[in-house]
Amino acid sequence: MREKSLENLIKNLRRLPTIGPKTASRLAFHILKMPKDDVVSLSQAILSVKEKIKFCRECFNISEDELCRFCSDETRDRKIICVVEEPKDIFVIEETQKYSGIYHVLGGAISYLEDIGPEKIRIKELEERVKRNSVHEVIVATNPNMEGDATAIYISKLLKSHNVRVTRIAYGLPVGGDLEFADPVTMARSLEGRVVV
Amino acid sequence: MREKSLENLIKNLRRLPTIGPKTASRLAFHILKMPKDDVVSLSQAILSVKEKIKFCRECFNISEDELCRFCSDETRDRKIICVVEEPKDIFVIEETQKYSGIYHVLGGAISYLEDIGPEKIRIKELEERVKRNSVHEVIVATNPNMEGDATAIYISKLLKSHNVRVTRIAYGLPVGGDLEFADPVTMARSLEGRVVV
Numbered sequence: 001m002r003e004k005s006l007e008n009l010i011k012n013l014r015r016l017p018t019i020g021p022k023t024a025s026r027l028a029f030h031i032l033k034m035p036k037d038d039v040v041s042l043s044q045a046i047l048s049v050k051e052k053i054k055f056c057r058e059c060f061n062i063s064e065d066e067l068c069r070f071c072s073d074e075t076r077d078r079k080i081i082c083v084v085e086e087p088k089d090i091f092v093i094e095e096t097q098k099y100s101g102i103y104h105v106l107g108g109a110i111s112y113l114e115d116i117g118p119e120k121i122r123i124k125e126l127e128e129r130v131k132r133n134s135v136h137e138v139i140v141a142t143n144p145n146m147e148g149d150a151t152a153i154y155i156s157k158l159l160k161s162h163n164v165r166v167t168r169i170a171y172g173l174p175v176g177g178d179l180e181f182a183d184p185v186t187m188a189r190s191l192e193g194r195v196v197v
Numbered sequence: 198m199r200e201k202s203l204e205n206l207i208k209n210l211r212r213l214p215t216i217g218p219k220t221a222s223r224l225a226f227h228i229l230k231m232p233k234d235d236v237v238s239l240s241q242a243i244l245s246v247k248e249k250i251k252f253c254r255e256c257f258n259i260s261e262d263e264l265c266r267f268c269s270d271e272t273r274d275r276k277i278i279c280v281v282e283e284p285k286d287i288f289v290i291e292e293t294q295k296y297s298g299i300y301h302v303l304g305g306a307i308s309y310l311e312d313i314g315p316e317k318i319r320i321k322e323l324e325e326r327v328k329r330n331s332v333h334e335v336i337v338a339t340n341p342n343m344e345g346d347a348t349a350i351y352i353s354k355l356l357k358s359h360n361v362r363v364t365r366i367a368y369g370l371p372v373g374g375d376l377e378f379a380d381p382v383t384m385a386r387s388l389e390g391r392v393v394v
Contacts, residue, residue, distance in 0.1 A: 003261050005249040009242040029285045039247040045206040046240040052202040064200050088226045
């Protein structure tokens with residue numbers, strides 16, 4: 001019904017997450033109205049991110065160089081490795097400004113439902129790093145859900161023989177939240193994890 | 198803090214409507230993970246829409262040819278012109294399958310707040326089309342808000358001397374809606390516009 005190039009753009013935009021048919025159409029019409037320079041810039045930015053970004057050969061974080069900014073930063077503590085599922089999780093941890101170790105990106109989590117076993121994510125590579133660099137602590141910061149927990153337990157068992165402390169980030173109530181709206185599972189974890197003040 | 202090409206993509210995505218910082222970042226990471234072919238396809242679709250689509254020389258709808266699909270369609274009734282603010286509004290009207298006339302795209306609406314006078318939108322071009330083609334009816338389908346109404350009134354006065362019926366799309370309750378949730382202004386318009394059944 002619409003112009004072919006417009007239909008094609010809408011189809012391409014709809015492949016992106018959070019973009020439904022209405023948003024795709026709205027974005028497409030906006031792009032139509034944008035100055036040519038901005039359109040070229042957007043189009044090239046999309047291509048360039050795919051062309052330039054590769055994975056750090058050490059921790060598998062995204063990087064424009066062989067080693068990512070954390071692995072190549074001499075001031076970071078190499079004896080602590082924080083394990084995350086995806087590169088984007090690193091930014092959340094960096095924003096706290098409370099962590100000065102390095103990272104390890106698994107590229108997913110163990111999921112029995114989705115048939116993702118430990119061999120499908122970068123757990124072997126983690127074990128090798130721990131052995132090679134005599135790491136003191138591995139903080140498992142996988143997502144706070146069933147898959148993340150399963151992955152944490154697997155890693156903890158696996159590394160038991162390597163004389164390394166394996167910890168898991170804490171469950172509890174979000175800061176600034178409201179007790180009234182806490183779900184019972186989180187509330188239970190918050191009680192379990194209570195600390196002396 | 199992030200890779201330069203990633204930062205640049207996020208910056209470009211944030212210029213789009215409905216895309217805040219979180220969505221931009223999510224989309225960028227998704228694009229990173231997409232197969233190369235899909236990324237190339239998205240990037241080219243964006244460029245191509247800007248390169249291929251121009252405005253219909255008759256009604257100013259978007260078109261890949263000199264004349265848009267409606268102006269070049271011999272089966273459409275040339276004696277009725279439906280006036281809309283933007284090309285995308287045409288799709289909403291076409292979806293009803295109740296309209297067989299042609300269109301006129303103003304490219305906006307009169308707005309005293311934003312200093313958009315009648316000379317800034319394509320009202321003169323509408324008048325010329327009405328004169329040239331001895332049009333019977335002009336249906337003003339500008340948005341149902343203050344600017345749309347002001348534009349409708351302006352067009353109605355302007356075309357008074359040209360022996361053409363100028364109508365405005367009806368205000369009322371949306372079909373399938375709930376009286377309980379109708380706002381008082383819409384409810385009042387719905388009462389005013391009541392019809393004999």
